[in-house]
Amino acid sequence: MKEWKKIIGVMLLAIALMTGCGTTEETGDQTSGEGTEQPKNEDSTEQNNEDTNEEPADENASEDDATTEQNTGEGTYSGQADGHTIEIMMEDGPQAFQFGEELKEKVESLEVDSEITFTYEEKDGALHLTDIQEK
Numbered sequence: 001m002k003e004w005k006k007i008i009g010v011m012l013l014a015i016a017l018m019t020g021c022g023t024t025e026e027t028g029d030q031t032s033g034e035g036t037e038q039p040k041n042e043d044s045t046e047q048n049n050e051d052t053n054e055e056p057a058d059e060n061a062s063e064d065d066a067t068t069e070q071n072t073g074e075g076t077y078s079g080q081a082d083g084h085t086i087e088i089m090m091e092d093g094p095q096a097f098q099f100g101e102e103l104k105e106k107v108e109s110l111e112v113d114s115e116i117t118f119t120y121e122e123k124d125g126a127l128h129l130t131d132i133q134e135k
Helices: 002-031 039-054 059-067 101-108
Strands: 073-084 085-090 093-098 115-123 126-134
Touching: 073 093, 101 126
Parallel strands: 093 126
Antiparallel strands: 073 085, 073 115, 085 093, 115 126
16 A cells, blocks of 8 residues: 555656646747747748838837837835846836946945936836936
8 A cells, every 4th residue: 555655656746747847848949939920920021022022121120219218217226136137116116127237337336225216218028227316
């Protein structure tokens, strides 16, 4: 009886491990950027260009123009999450902002819980600081 419990336990453990491995592989495939969506987009772009006989437009340029709108905000500096991300407490809760090397000195000079004003833009679903000042 004890042997059956051990065998069943080992089988359940093996199944749980295999299930976890399968999920990881699926996630890796989805985030790798490889899939059927890219060829569809390229094909439709080629078809549109054939119909209009125009040169393909730089898709990234139009997306950058649409997403580089400068926004301003105010809040309380909560601290750095890592070497390129800070957290700012705003009226609607905490928000993470990415920053580049050009703002590194300004960010490192800020004290936790200091009131700040900042400008940012949204790129690729992330918020990127373009300037930050202590009030």
